[in-house]
Amino acid sequence: MATRETSDTIVLFRNAWGEVDKRFDLGRLGLPSDVTALLAEAFRGHCVGLTAETQRHFYGSLRVFASFAQEENAIADVADVTSRMVGRYRAWLDRQTGSDGKGWSASSKANTLAVLRQLIDWTKRHAxxxxxxxxxxPYNPWPNRSPAPRPKLGEGVLKSILQAAYEEIDEAWARFQTGCRILETPGSVKGVDxxxxxxxxxxxxxxxxxMPAGHEVKIRRSPVTRMGGLRVVGSYLHLTMEYLxxxxxxIAIQTAGNPDPLRRLRRDCQSPHPLDEHRVMIDWGKPRAGVKVKRAQRRSFDRRRPYAAPHLVDRxxxxxxxxxxxxxxxxxDLLFLTKSEKKKTVAVVSMSTLGNGIKRFIARANERIAIWNRAAPERWREPLPDFAMAFLRGSAATQVxxxxxxxxxxxxxxxNHARIDTTERYVRGPEAARIQTETIARAQALMIGWVMGENTVSQASPAAMPASVPFGHDCLNLLGGDRPGRPCSRLGACLRCPGLVIPLDAEHLARILQAIAALEEARTRIDPTRWALIYADSHRILTGEIYPDFPGELHDAARTIMAGLPTLPVLE
Structure with missing residues (x-):
């Protein structure tokens, strides 16, 4: 909720409890009063439902716009806010340089200009x-601005990070349990100083x-120092930034979630799996997931694994x-809480604090790995590289x-992307290029063999024998998929095969129409959750990616053929 103070240039954003969450004084920007009032009203109306980080980004972009107005003497009043002014602002952004002397990236310039555009668009609609x-x-003022792919962490690095994390998690949990035993009894505790x-x-x-601030508790300093300091002692009472x-x-590696939404993971994020009693669902929010309806981010985990995410959430x-x-x-109601040593308050951990904590985590992990490698060189462990939280999501996607x-x-x-081209940007890189090249070459060889009527694999091998698979196309190499020598793991779910080829003729269209009808009939009959989990992807691929490719002149003939096709098995 956004409210006004006595001045129309001050914007207050309140949380659901009525507390002032953010306060921005646009009067300090130095813009003309009528322009300031216009931007403040748009800022108040457009950003009221956005996250605090997005609100800060908008204010920072307005400060850049104010710098342009002052340096170029471009705006005397609201009448100077014109299309020509937008062009001057774009040219001014092109001339800006960073601390390294290089110009701003195209993405940075586009994001800064987009803030002004969104506020002007809001004003066009509402005032x-x-x-x-x-x-x-201008439409797409900086084309071809797709950033270079973020670095990807390999499978070995991800496993090393998880191993180092599990070591510290076990240490933190052991300390906390010791602290619980200490507080449960007034006397001595076995095995504890x-x-x-x-x-x-x-x-x-x-x-x-x-744990209170150092000046708020009167204790002897020498024992505290001997125990490792107040931070170490505090870990016997609750989670500290040493272990967070x-x-x-x-959790980030297991869920492949965005860092900022995971930072705001809720305490009630777990729910039972609808089909498997051994699995638990973890849900978290993502502000940008969906325009009109927000899609929950969700993954399920097997609780029988000792370090599965649900066990970590419980701890x-x-x-x-x-x-x-x-x-x-x-x-x-949030999960990643910490007490600020500077503000002396308890709040959700900030991104900057978390980033600094991860740097210290890497240093501690590498110290332990160095000790391990000196003691057991035959079981060498690779030190952790310097990485950022933003690398984890793309790295997990690339591994899958x-x-x-x-x-x-x-x-x-x-x-959980709505568009597959968004996913492609996450996995883009040398490994993805290699797989794509091999897949294209394999698919082309199969297509040539299919068109020429020849198999590209030795007839002596059972892999060379074609087999009918769902929806009427043929698999030319059952044993040549992702598990050489064994039936392809996608057999029965061939719509996901990267080598899938469906001829554009009436017979195959008839089978596609029949399959769509069977799936839609099952949707009205079986449990909605079961249909969504098992059949929804196939229905989406058939209706959204395969069916539109068939030309319209084939539809009448296909429906005639469809009436004579054998009945498909009933979906359960």
């Missing part, structure tokens, strides 16, 4: 009388179960329970894409 002139923005017991109980009383990155990285819930009691209302032998739909399902 057109404020704009005395027509204002047009009595001095540590007295220290943990004293700190818990002083901070109501949460390990939990975050493990986080227990370890952050003392922090949740002291968090503000808007953060109380590689393991499925180039099945982009499998990677799309993992990332």
């Amino acid at each position: 057109p009388e404020r704009l005395p002139n027509r204002i047009d923005f 009595p001095e540590l017991c007295r220290m943990v109980r004293s700190i818990a009383r002083a901070g109501d179960g949460v 990155p390990a939990f975050f990285l493990a 986080l819930i227990a370890m952050t329970a003392p922090l949740a009691l002291q968090a503000r209302a808007s953060d109380r 894409y590689t393991a499925s032998q180039g099945d982009l739909i499998a990677a799309q399902a993992l990332l």
